Amino acid sequence: MATIAHRDLAYRWFEEVWNGRKPEVIPELIAPDAVGHLPAGDLVGPEPFLDRVYRPFLAAFPDLHIGVEETLGDADDIAVRWLATGTHTGEPFLGLPPSGRPIRLRGITWIRYRDGQMIEGWDCWDSAALIAQLRGDNPPA
Template structure:
């Protein structure tokens, strides 16, 4: 099972973020899927798209994510990732700064029947966004 969870997790980051395939979100999440983030839970594919996916891609149209490491056991997989992009678009509630930004994070996912059931994500995204917001609004 570790190979399957590893492939699904890697597919998520590559297709959803790097290839901008929103349909993969619908394919791998269910209405009951929940991701526990630093800013609270995000539920289902629609919640993920509205709270994370569309705002981040609108603000960072060139966002690229690199999977740096993957560990899997049974129905769980942990992904260590990094991302870079230029804050050149709207989408976060403040004007673009044209600054390059880099993010780092870890996402832990529990998978059942090929779907992401529950995930826990921690990253420096909130800190980076606070810094960009302060600069944009200064």
Template sequence: MFRVRVDSCGNKEANMTTVECSPKEIGRRWFEEVWNQRNVNVITELLAPDARGHMEGGQEVVGARDFIVFHQNLLKAMPDLRISVRNVLSDGDDVCVHWEATATHTGTAFGIPSSGRKLAFNGMTWFRVDNGVIVEGWDCWNQGGLFAQMSQAV
């Protein structure tokens, strides 16, 4: 457990205070608050200033600013993106989140123009947490399957 200043690890009823938030809770908050609630402030709260994100396909982002650009670009192309957490495993400072996502492809993403298609894909994100913040993350998901769905016309 880490002592961090957060909104009680996502507990809306508590005031801003110092609370204990496990790496597992940080992993869940990342998907619920950053992706589903579109709360960009949580990105800067949960990422270390020099956090490294190793994205599927070899792209790397460093720090909150880079990740926010990635986040905004993906949401422009898939504005109704919804991510469901299926399982969260943790061992010490390491957290692995298995997730499933649905979205409608309404804008250019990964160089593929809008297809208007409903998309479904899944993957895993591995986080390394240190002192209550994410310091590194690795994404692994079915990019080939997603690209195939995006490339087909409605």
């Protein structure tokens, strides 16, 4: 599959799964044995991602939006630079009660594809900066 097709799959991931709130698309886009390398540790498969990442983020930030700022691809890999914005009005997150504060967080997700599905991914974002924003120590720029 060409790099452009992988880029389109990455856009689907952010637009449909995250912004469109379509968890039913996750098993279509993530292989059952896919490995996600996240700041809090590795996850394998769609269900752990749903339970430990997707649902907690959306429960804490009901208005979460992740915009794709840029992509860069090579063969089966696509790097996505993104900007997440939202307001902590939902559930507690990272041990902090709902603050009502806005967040603005940039990150990079590197995705490896095989046969039209994610087989490995790396997320890189500054969790300390997010915590500082939630505490009001460092308002979003």
